[in-house]
Amino acid sequence: MQLPLGLRAGLLSVVLFIAFIAIWQAAVSGTGKVADIDPEYAKLMGASAVTGASAMPGPGDIGVTLWQHLSDPFYDNGPNDKGIGLQLGYSILRVLAGFGLAVVTAIPLGFLIGMSPLVYKALDPYIQILKPISPLAWMPLALYTIKDSGLSAIFVIFICSVWPMLLNTAFGVASVRKEWLNVARTLEVGQLRTAIAVILPAAAPTIMTGVRISIGIAWLVIVAAEMLVGGTGIGYFVWNEWNNLSITNVIIAILAIGVIGMVLDQALGWLARLVAYQE
Amino acid sequence: MSTSHIRIEGLRKTFPAPRGGVAVTVFDQVWFGIEKGEFVCLIGHSGCGKTTLLNILAGLDESSGGGIVVNGKEITGPSLDRAVIFQHHALLPWLTVMGNVAFAVRSRHSGWDNAKVRAHCQKYIDLVHLTGSEMKKPSQLSGGMKQRVGIARALAIEPDILLMDEPFSALDALTRGSLQDELVSICAATQQTSFMITHDIDEAILLADKIVLMSNGPEARVCEIVENTLPKGRTRKDMHRHPHYYPMRNHLLEFLVNRANSFKTELSDPGYDPMHPPVTRPGVGQPAARPIDAPGDPLPEAKTAGR
Numbered sequence: 197m198q199l200p201l202g203l204r205a206g207l208l209s210v211v212l213f214i215a216f217i218a219i220w221q222a223a224v225s226g227t228g229k230v231a232d233i234d235p236e237y238a239k240l241m242g243a244s245a246v247t248g249a250s251a252m253p254g255p256g257d258i259g260v261t262l263w264q265h266l267s268d269p270f271y272d273n274g275p276n277d278k279g280i281g282l283q284l285g286y287s288i289l290r291v292l293a294g295f296g297l298a299v300v301t302a303i304p305l306g307f308l309i310g311m312s313p314l315v316y317k318a319l320d321p322y323i324q325i326l327k328p329i330s331p332l333a334w335m336p337l338a339l340y341t342i343k344d345s346g347l348s349a350i351f352v353i354f355i356c357s358v359w360p361m362l363l364n365t366a367f368g369v370a371s372v373r374k375e376w377l378n379v380a381r382t383l384e385v386g387q388l389r390t391a392i393a394v395i396l397p398a399a400a401p402t403i404m405t406g407v408r409i410s411i412g413i414a415w416l417v418i419v420a421a422e423m424l425v426g427g428t429g430i431g432y433f434v435w436n437e438w439n440n441l442s443i444t445n446v447i448i449a450i451l452a453i454g455v456i457g458m459v460l461d462q463a464l465g466w467l468a469r470l471v472a473y474q475e
Numbered sequence: 476m477s478t479s480h481i482r483i484e485g486l487r488k489t490f491p492a493p494r495g496g497v498a499v500t501v502f503d504q505v506w507f508g509i510e511k512g513e514f515v516c517l518i519g520h521s522g523c524g525k526t527t528l529l530n531i532l533a534g535l536d537e538s539s540g541g542g543i544v545v546n547g548k549e550i551t552g553p554s555l556d557r558a559v560i561f562q563h564h565a566l567l568p569w570l571t572v573m574g575n576v577a578f579a580v581r582s583r584h585s586g587w588d589n590a591k592v593r594a595h596c597q598k599y600i601d602l603v604h605l606t607g608s609e610m611k612k613p614s615q616l617s618g619g620m621k622q623r624v625g626i627a628r629a630l631a632i633e634p635d636i637l638l639m640d641e642p643f644s645a646l647d648a649l650t651r652g653s654l655q656d657e658l659v660s661i662c663a664a665t666q667q668t669s670f671m672i673t674h675d676i677d678e679a680i681l682l683a684d685k686i687v688l689m690s691n692g693p694e695a696r697v698c699e700i701v702e703n704t705l706p707k708g709r710t711r712k713d714m715h716r717h718p719h720y721y722p723m724r725n726h727l728l729e730f731l732v733n734r735a736n737s738f739k740t741e742l743s744d745p746g747y748d749p750m751h752p753p754v755t756r757p758g759v760g761q762p763a764a765r766p767i768d769a770p771g772d773p774l775p776e777a778k779t780a781g782r
Contacts, residue, residue, distance in 0.1 A: 375563065375565040376567055378559070379559075381534070381535060382534070382553045382554075382558065383632070384553060394567065474568060475613075
């Protein structure tokens with residue numbers, strides 16, 4: 197019983213996974229009530245009516261389809277039939293474009309806001325009003341002004357990821373320890389060098405927290421945005437497969453969204469550790 | 476006094492009134508001078524504006540009246556010629572020991588290449604006995620070691636004057652003692668002009684050539700300037716054996732315990748001139764007495780009463 201904690205946790209994870217799969221399998225197995233209807237009609241209605249099996253796919257079905265997707269993730273058979281890897285690629289590109297724009301806007305602007313109490317106070321009411329707006333509420337306005345659904349999706353990602361970074365940067369910059377600024381002042385360090393060599397590293401952990409929150413929100417929003425704008429992307433894929441009544445593919449897409457979200461968060465978590473410091 | 480290297484002339488600091496309140500003048504009419512190569516300590520109770528005075532001297536704060544003249548020029552802001560050792564070290568935690576010292580050196584010598592900066596930093600890191608810890612981050616150092624880095628950072632820019640705001644007050648007694656010893660030897664070797672704020676009497680007697688006594692705020696003044704009558708080369712180990720030690724110590728203690736508070740009555744004495752506060756030399760011209768009637772070894776008394 198005295199295995200290391202990590203190993204025990206791993207074992208427990210595997211056990212939970214097996215239990216989950218077993219319950220899932222049992223739940224969708226054909227033991228339900230067989231409908232007492234005309235056999236011809238029952239054939240039309242599919243397996244659930246004939247054998248009592250659920251229309252919900254079992255873990256085996258998911259496994260088989262997942263393998264098919266993984267073995268050919270990037271095929272392109274026209275607008276309604278693209279590989280899941282390709283769809284994920286579109287979504288990631290949109291997120292990175294909107295998020296990247298937000299980074300280059302929010303961090304310098306947040307720096308300015310944090311450095312100047314005047315600007316902080318002047319912009320605060322606008323930020324407080326704009327921040328709680330659901331990013332999707334911007335979509336009609338974006339479609340009307342930008343007139344391009346792809347760019348509108350990127351704009352929505354931009355607008356949802358800009359606020360956490362803006363506020364965290366401003367807060368981080370405004371709360372740099374006075375002592376450290378005094379060190380720079382007594383050493384006659386210029387404003388630019390103070391900003392780069394003192395304020396930026398001092399605020400970096402707070403800024404990175406904002407960046408990490410932003411990418412999380414961006415990845416949440418892209419699915420909904422792509423359901424609206426359609427065409428390409430994992431959000432569109434989910435909605436399309438729902439229209440195809442392919443629950444298997446919907447489940448696989450959900451899984452893929454989770455995995456990519458985790459990877460994005462971990463990547464930024466690694467970056468955050470690089471700039472962290474201990475006082 | 477008018478020829479001093481650094482002159483504090485009629486300095487006043489008034490904090491603006493909080494809403495509905497009255498403006499508070501922390502200190503007023505503060506006059507004293509610091510000679511080149513001299514070590515001056517300022518002693519006073521909390522609230523007499525010691526830190527504010529040092530911050531004005533460092534250029535981090537502005538005076539409300541009067542001024543400070545360094546080398547014949549009035550100071551207007553912070554300068555590399557006045558290095559500050561902060562009370563809580565104020566090291567940049569994301570930089571290594573070397574990085575922190577180099578940050579200061581690069582500010583002084585922006586044209587130097589990396590090798591030259593490193594060699595210069597190493598000299599001062601060695602001076603404060605931190606050789607081998609160059610690549611450590613401040614969080615990996617003890618409190619005393621952090622303050623050593625602060626000292627190295629301040630000395631590495633080779634300032635005209637070293638300003639210290641109770642630099643050892645956050646340290647334990649043993650660490651404080653060894654750092655005081657090192658500061659004594661560094662200042663003796665480099666003839667560094669220094670100004671230190673402290674409320675530790677023994678620290679002042681050990682380090683200072685001249686001790687400025689400030690009365691309690693608000694409206695604090697320089698009550699008196701005490702010349703250290705103990706000879707140079709004194710050490711923590713043997714200074715208490717010198718006949719002037721107890722007169723010095725009692726004079727300072729008497730000031731902190733009684734006179735700092737009751738000084739307002741002395742102020743009204745027509746003989747008091749804030750521009751020329753009285754200078755005293757305790758022990759000189761007095762019998763080498765031990766006024767504390769502690770029988771036997773005086774050492775334990777010194778320890779308990781010191782801090």
